[in-house]
Amino acid sequence: MPVEVDLILVTEGLTKDFAGFTAVGGVDLQVRRGTIHALIGPNGAGKTTCFNLLTKFLSPSSGRIVYNGRDITAMQPADVARLGLVRSFQISAVFPHMTVLENVRIALQRLKRGSSFDFWRSKSVLDEYNDRALSLIDDVGLSDYALANAVELPYGRKRALEIATTLALEPDMLLLDEPTAGMGHEDIARIADLIKRVAKNRTVLMVEHNLSVVADLSDTITVLTRGRVLAEGDYATVSNNPEVREAYMGVGHA
Amino acid sequence: MDTTTSPVMTGAAAPSMVRRNGETIGFVIMVAALIVAPFFVYPLFLMQAMCFALFACAFNLLIGYGGLLSFGHALYFGWASYLAAHAAKVWGLTPELAILTGTATAAVFGLAAGSLAIRRQGIYFAMITLALAQMMYFVALRMKFTGGEDGIQAVPRGHLFGVIDLTNDMTMYVVVLVIFLAGFMLIYRIIHSPFGEVLKAIRENEPRAVSLGYKTERYKLIAFMLSATLAGVAGSTKAITMQIASLTDVNWPMSGEVVLMTLVGGLGTIFGPVVGAFVILFMQFKLSVVGEWVLVIQGVIFVTCVLLFRRGIVGEIAALFKR
Ligand SMILES: Nc1ncnc2c1ncn2[C@@H]1O[C@H](COP(=O)(O)OP(=O)(O)O)[C@@H](O)[C@H]1O
Numbered sequence A: 001m002p003v004e005v006d007l008i009l010v011t012e013g014l015t016k017d018f019a020g021f022t023a024v025g026g027v028d029l030q031v032r033r034g035t036i037h038a039l040i041g042p043n044g045a046g047k048t049t050c051f052n053l054l055t056k057f058l059s060p061s062s063g064r065i066v067y068n069g070r071d072i073t074a075m076q077p078a079d080v081a082r083l084g085l086v087r088s089f090q091i092s093a094v095f096p097h098m099t100v101l102e103n104v105r106i107a108l109q110r111l112k113r114g115s116s117f118d119f120w121r122s123k124s125v126l127d128e129y130n131d132r133a134l135s136l137i138d139d140v141g142l143s144d145y146a147l148a149n150a151v152e153l154p155y156g157r158k159r160a161l162e163i164a165t166t167l168a169l170e171p172d173m174l175l176l177d178e179p180t181a182g183m184g185h186e187d188i189a190r191i192a193d194l195i196k197r198v199a200k201n202r203t204v205l206m207v208e209h210n211l212s213v214v215a216d217l218s219d220t221i222t223v224l225t226r227g228r229v230l231a232e233g234d235y236a237t238v239s240n241n242p243e244v245r246e247a248y249m250g251v252g253h254a
Numbered sequence B: 001m002d003t004t005t006s007p008v009m010t011g012a013a014a015p016s017m018v019r020r021n022g023e024t025i026g027f028v029i030m031v032a033a034l035i036v037a038p039f040f041v042y043p044l045f046l047m048q049a050m051c052f053a054l055f056a057c058a059f060n061l062l063i064g065y066g067g068l069l070s071f072g073h074a075l076y077f078g079w080a081s082y083l084a085a086h087a088a089k090v091w092g093l094t095p096e097l098a099i100l101t102g103t104a105t106a107a108v109f110g111l112a113a114g115s116l117a118i119r120r121q122g123i124y125f126a127m128i129t130l131a132l133a134q135m136m137y138f139v140a141l142r143m144k145f146t147g148g149e150d151g152i153q154a155v156p157r158g159h160l161f162g163v164i165d166l167t168n169d170m171t172m173y174v175v176v177l178v179i180f181l182a183g184f185m186l187i188y189r190i191i192h193s194p195f196g197e198v199l200k201a202i203r204e205n206e207p208r209a210v211s212l213g214y215k216t217e218r219y220k221l222i223a224f225m226l227s228a229t230l231a232g233v234a235g236s237t238k239a240i241t242m243q244i245a246s247l248t249d250v251n252w253p254m255s256g257e258v259v260l261m262t263l264v265g266g267l268g269t270i271f272g273p274v275v276g277a278f279v280i281l282f283m284q285f286k287l288s289v290v291g292e293w294v295l296v297i298q299g300v301i302f303v304t305c306v307l308l309f310r311r312g313i314v315g316e317i318a319a320l321f322k323r
C-alpha cells in the first residue's frame, strides 16, 4: 500500500515546444505540501520555462497542472496568483521607482482590496496597511530601507524585498527562480536563512544553482536536463546518481 | 499615526510632504493666474488654452502615469467636439448636456479603441491607436452631420442649465475655468488613488503586477477610458466655447500636438501638460505671422526637448528644487 501523501502541486506530462524545440518535455512533478523542493539543472534545462508554465505566464503545449486538487492548466496568471501560488522572477522583480514600503503595500492592497478600481478615492486609505507592510519589511531585514526607492537597493536587498512582497500575499506556495543568483556569500546566507524561515508553514519550489544552498534547504530535488527529469530524490540520492554527476555536477561545481 | 513613536513613518512623511507642498503652491499659483489672466489676455485665447491644457492632462494620465503612448487622442477630442456641437446646434441641448453628450461619445470610443489596443505593447499599442484614429478621421470627413471640410460652424453657446446666458466671454470664461479645474483635480485624484498606485506598479513592472494577482489589462483599459473621457470633456468644452467643431481637431496633427504639449511641459508631472499647452498655443498665436514656419519652429522645440530637457519645463524646475 502506498503511503497517502499530501501533494500541493502535480504536473502530468508538462510539455512546452518553442517552434519545434522542446524546452520542457513531459515533466511529471510532484511537490509535497510543506516541503522545500528544488529544481536544478544546467543552463537552458527548462527550469524557468517550467516556472512560466506553472504560473501560466506561458501556456503548455500539452500536459496538465493540478494545484491543491484543482486543474489550473487553463487559468490566467493573475488568477493563479489569487489561488495562493505566487512566483518570483529570475531577474529581480521589484517596482523600481516605488519605495520599499510601497512595493510591499501594493501586494497587501491586492490581498485586502482585491482588484478594486477605485480611482475616486484618496490613496491615504492605503495607510492602514503601513504597519503590516513595515513588519514584513522588518522580517526580511529591510527596516532601514523602508523609504528608499527599490531601484537604490543593493542587489541582495532587492531579492529580499521581492520575498517580502510575495509574502505579503500570504501565499500557500512560493516559486523562487534563482533567489541567490549573483549574490555574495553574506547575502546568500541571509536569503537562505530567510527561505528556511518563510518555508515553515508553506511550500517552496525553487530553482537554485548554489548546491550548498540546495543541500542545506531542500527536502526533495528534481534534476532537469534538456527539458526532461533526469533524477529525483533527496540530496544524497541525487548527488550519488552517476548520470547527474556527469550531466550536471561534473560541470563547474566540484 | 503617532509620528513620535514610529521613526520610519516620520521619515516617510518627509519626501512626500515636500512634493505635496510644492503641488499645493503650484495649484494656488495656477488658480490665481487663471483668475486674473482674463483681465490682461484675450479670454478667448485663455479658454482655448484651458481646453487644450485639460486635453494634455488627460493624455498625460495615460502616458505619464500608465506608461501607455496613445498616438490617436485626437479621436476622442475631435469626436467629442463634433457631438457636442451637433447636440447644441441641431438638437438644441443646453451647453452642459451638449458637453455631456460629447463626453459620453468619447467614453464609448475610448472603451472600443482601448479594448482593441490594450493587448499590444509599446509601439504596437501606439500604432493601433493611430490607425483607429485615422479611420475615424475618414469617417468624420465623409459623414454628413460633421459638415466635412466646413465643420460645424456657428454653434450656439446657449444658456447654462437653461438659465445663464453664455454669450458673454467673461461668463463663458468662468464656466470653462470651473470645468478645467474640476477635470484637473479629478486627474490629480486618479493619480493619487489606490487605482493610481496599481497603474504605477503596472507601468513599473507589468509581469510582477500580474504575478501579484492584478488583472493588468483591466486597469489599463480603465485608465484608457478615463483618459479618453477627459479628452472628450476638453473637446466638447472647446466646441461650445469656440462655437466650432472641425476636422483639425480630429486629425492626426492634433494627436501629435498633444504629445508635444505634454513633452514640452513635462511628461508625468501634474502641471507639465498645462504649462506645455499654454506655451505651445502662445507660440502659435505669436508666430502666426510667419505662417507655416511655425511648424518648423515647433519641430525644433520638440527635438530640443527630447534631446536636452527630457523632463520638460515643469520636470526640470522640480528637479532643480530637489537638488
Ligand atoms: N520564449 C521562448 N522562445 C523560444 N525559446 C525559449 C523561450 N524561452 C526559453 N526558451 C528556450 O528554452 C530553453 C530553456 O530555457 P529556460 O527555461 O530559461 O532554461 P533555464 O531556466 O533552465 O536556464 C532554452 O534553450 C531557451 O533558449
Ligand SMILES: [Mg+2]
Binding pocket: A047, A048, A049, A090
Ligand atoms: Mg532560468
